[in-house]
Amino acid sequence: MIYLLLLVGGGLVAQASAACSRAMLEEATAAYVRAQAAGQPSLLPLAQTVTYLENDVSMDLAKGVLAQPVTIDFNRSLHDTTQCATFTELSAATNKHPYVIDTRLLFTDGKITAIESLVADAGDWVFNAANQLSWTKKEKWDVIPEGKRDSRAVIQAAGDAYLDSWTNGSVKVPYGTPCARLEGGSYTGDKSPSANTCKMPVFPGNFKIVKRRYVIDEEVGGLDIFNDFPFIDTTKPNGTSSMNFIRVEGGMIRYIHETTICATKNCGR
Incomplete structure (x- = not known):
């Protein structure tokens, strides 16, 4: 897989396509959680020209946090069928190196064309992975009628x-x-x-x-x-x-x- 890392004006080159199904997006976020847990980006439906940003820095996908196995304690996702995009927040408080990871995925024709992650750990603003996990698990983000x-x-x-x-x-x-x-x-x-x-x-x-x-x-x-x-x-x-x-x-x-x-x-x- 060749990872093309191009930026235009600080934004991602890859853009989401027209509307797509919620089922596809839900399957993709589930695959993202599995891929991060295993440290295997190849488990994702990646486009050949996928771009990857980590904390707004472009890098080879194989060198980012997604290529590191992470113990995930809790996750919550959004699925945007209009933009064909997803968001996932991962809480990794019990990982050897605690993280909170926030990731956007953009899709075209069922393939991920762009990945953008914020990877927070010790030293980031009021970071406390254990507290974050405790509180996020108590919140109710149920489907709204x-x-x-x-x-x-x-x-x-x-x-x-x-x-x-x-x-x-x-x-x-x-x-x-x-x-x-x-x-x-x-x-x-x-x-x-x-x-x-x-x-x-x-x-x-x-x-x-x-x-x-x-x-x-x-x-x-x-x-x-x-x-x-x-x-x-x-x-x-x-x-x-x-x-x-x-x-x-x-x-x-x-x-x-x-x-x-x-x-x-x-x-x-």
Whole structure:
């Protein structure tokens, strides 16, 4: 297998094709979990020209974390039949080297054309794999009845409002009550329901969260946004690799998971 690693303007060359079946995407995420557990990328339906990014760095797929066997304690996925894309969050707290791995897969004609992973471990922003595993397992991301599902536009707008509010306090974010945020290993959902909140303070400075890449799954109200987060990493003021994994119920945000990769321990803070 030849892995062609090309980038255009910092984005992935490979793009998803037209709509595809949920069954195919579910089979692919199951295969991804098996492949990561075994450390065998060949278990995936890869296109010959698949591209691979790990923490926004292009590399040979055979040299990335996907080529390392990882003990997976828990996983949760989104399946986007409109974009023909998936998102999977893997919790690997009991692995010899603990990780939280967030991965987007893009497909064309049933083959994976692009893989993009955030691989968080010790030293990344408030990383604590054991806490992350404990809290994520307790959350309920059940399928939402068809008549109660939000549209793609509503789900994406909720996530965009959340990110926009970080530097603009006038942006109204549809936070639910309760709303729980899992940031690294830090959780806000351990209080009484009325006190649980995801509201963020307004960060200093005038910056925008850019390079937003979405995966949306209406069946579970799920949204994943890969992005570049300025401000947080003192050594990378223009932005560091970050991800927001959000569940929306009835137009309101119920859960948020955040992963932020740091160039220096705890992003220099």
